[in-house]
Amino acid sequence: MSELQKPIIGISIGDFNGIGPEVILKAVGGNRLNKICTPVIYGSGKVINRYRQILELKDWQFFTIQKIEQLNHKQVNVINCMNDQNLEVNPGAITPEAGKLAFESLKRAVEDLKSGKITALVTAPINKHNIQSDVFKFPGHTEFLADTFGTKDVLMFMVSNDLKIGVVTGHLPLEQVKQNINKELITKKLEQIKTSLKRDFGIQKPRIAVLGLNPHAGENGLLGNEEEEIIKPAITEFKKKGNIVFGPFPADGFFGTAAWKNYDAVLAMYHDQGLMPFKMIAFENGVNFTAGLPKVRTSPDHGTAYDIAGKNQADESSMLNAIYTAIDIAKNRQELSDLEANSMKKKTIVLKEASMED
Template sequence: MEQRQPDEPGQQHNIPSTEPVVDAQSGTIDVSDSQTPAQQLGEQPVKNRQENPQRNHRNGDPKPANEVNAPVEERPNRQVPNQRENRQQNDRNTGQRESSQRENRQQTNGQRPNEARQRDNRPDRERANAGAANQTRDFIADGEGTRDSGNVTTPEPSGRSDDRLVIGISLGDYNGIGPEVILKALQYNRLQKICTPVIYGSMRILNRYRNLLNMKDWNLNGAQSIGQISHKLTNVITCWPDQNQDIQPGRVTPEAGQAAFACLQRAVDDLKDGKLDALVTAPINKYNIQSEEFKFPGHTEYLAQEFGVQDNLMFMVSETLRVGVVTGHVPLGRVRQNVTRDRILQKLSLMTQSLKQDFGIEKPKIAVLGLNPHAGEEGLLGNEEQDIIKPLLTELRNKGQLVFGPYPADGFFGTRGYRNFDAVLAMYHDQGLIPFKSIAFEEGVNFTAGMPAIRTSPDHGTAYDIAGKDLADETSMLQAIYTAIDVARNRKEFLELEAGALKKQSVEK
């Protein structure tokens, strides 16, 4: 077993850890001399994460349900552009916005000089997949990063090539930023060359947003069903009768909730029938979407029912960090009763399998966080680590799995301990998602692992406060689409390799 190298010669990470010692020659794991998280934490200085001063504007979360029909408020320090023609010239023809985003990420990466070296230590298949993904995303360097100016007047249906994936995109709450980030993301030329986008929504609603965002010269192909789509254009399947509906950006309305569910239901039906390779869901409002047919806390739970899956994993992923959660959308008061040995084991199994088949990591290394402050301080602040988490991780390591912890969440993220692992398993929602969104908000993606079908979404909410103001950043939606494509390709390759191995074993017998 290869031991991971420190960032600089002779310098080790300052990470609070219970990571066992790995013998480089024998590959055995020795846990006898490992220190507790509490012991390590007291010795380690916490490094402050440097913020990129040029970070893009963040898309916020939906307003509470009691603010229904509240007036739209502009975010501080942001002004609505007066001349949208300037934005059209700069963003669509030169790709200036996307280039700026790449420069921001490069500056951020410049503060973390060792991440590239760590990624190079990954297995060959993962490096190849990551290289393909980066090549796909670097659509500015080769001159193909400009937005599509459109001017298409007559849809031309075309045959689907073997490598062109059909990606469904549900509209979400049309009074939030969903329609805006979808339209902005789908205007990049490279995206249209590697997949066929199908928006499940409303042509009328999208046309209103096109006018609002000054995208009048970019046409969409309307289709009644998935069988009528064009593989050369962005397609729209209208999912509800919307003749009398109009958009009210920034307002929570029951009509928008009903429409969001209609779009989701239609898209999931096509996904279940195998007509889509993956589904990307735009943000919904969990309050106004509730109905007799939708009584779920979010997309994840609804999809689990539709596909007959007993359990799945909310998996937040980005280029630098992957975080899964044990309890998901569970009220904080009920977290403890849901943190059980069986549940942690199930989530670790789902995470391990997803890292292998969806992200191409042959031998995943996973960090597990503790439930209590300072991972329990050897029982002083709680016994869950001593009684549940540690014994389970020891058992799994004895079986050859690379699972380590439990780590105190604050020290683990404060010292960037996540950089030594392929993924992190948090015990509850905010323990994992707060640091994830602090580190990777603009490019973060919510991926539902453990499902027979592929579903991703941006990691932000409806952001009513900036809806309809041309302020929403499409980066997370763009990354959600690319992640769906990457996962679909990785999963296909994994299944082909697995089938080939089984066939070889059968022949040898």
């Protein structure tokens, strides 16, 4: 693969006192990814160098730059996103400085993503509290990216090779879940899953399972009416459009009997209903993908893990898979775009020939 063909993968540093820098360096250290992509870490050369020392990666070098146009395709690049002279790495501590750099690195990375200077973005975990400011007032990455790109309809899509789970409601308190679930929203999320499976993962006729909201999927109204009044009508309507969809299934039995293996994706009603089984089944290789954005964004499926930060105990598997998934989705989207362009070109030629014959 030539340098011009290699995708440029931006990686935001997240909270540098968490395990973000460690899993990033373990993933890219030794230039292990440079054959298939050009990694660009948005953060701080000082912070990266400190973790390089902590992890004893003394023989590995990175290339420090100030802007994306200066990148070196043969090395891992680090963009300094703010003056880092006063930054102090303190693994496990929650500090304002770590929150500020987390935001600055994310902002710079998203700017380059929007302008097409990087192919995809992989975000390391943030602390949802110390990143808050007058310009960042969001529950997490997903909501910030949706707002930045002006895209209302995005889907938190947890993906691995074997299991893919989307959620109807994301970062909401449990007491607000019921009032936010409606037929239109479920239908919208089903459409987003179907579109993403086809566009991003190359699955042309996806099979989708839908979970119920209540215990035992409502037990025919005995334990709640949402299944009968909201979820089943949404499934029926979606199925009438020619889609392959089943449910609602009781969540406990669905995962307990491994029924999820029969489907390409699952739609859960709320955050923990989907993410809890996903992390139990695919924690080491799971990836958080924001479906519905015009650009590709993935992230590892874990948090900052302050308790093991700086101890060389963090597993980089999820970060690696987030990078691989971003590369694959970008490639799938480009191939689909090329096919559609070629198809339009052929149709135009046929129409021109037909008009000439007339």
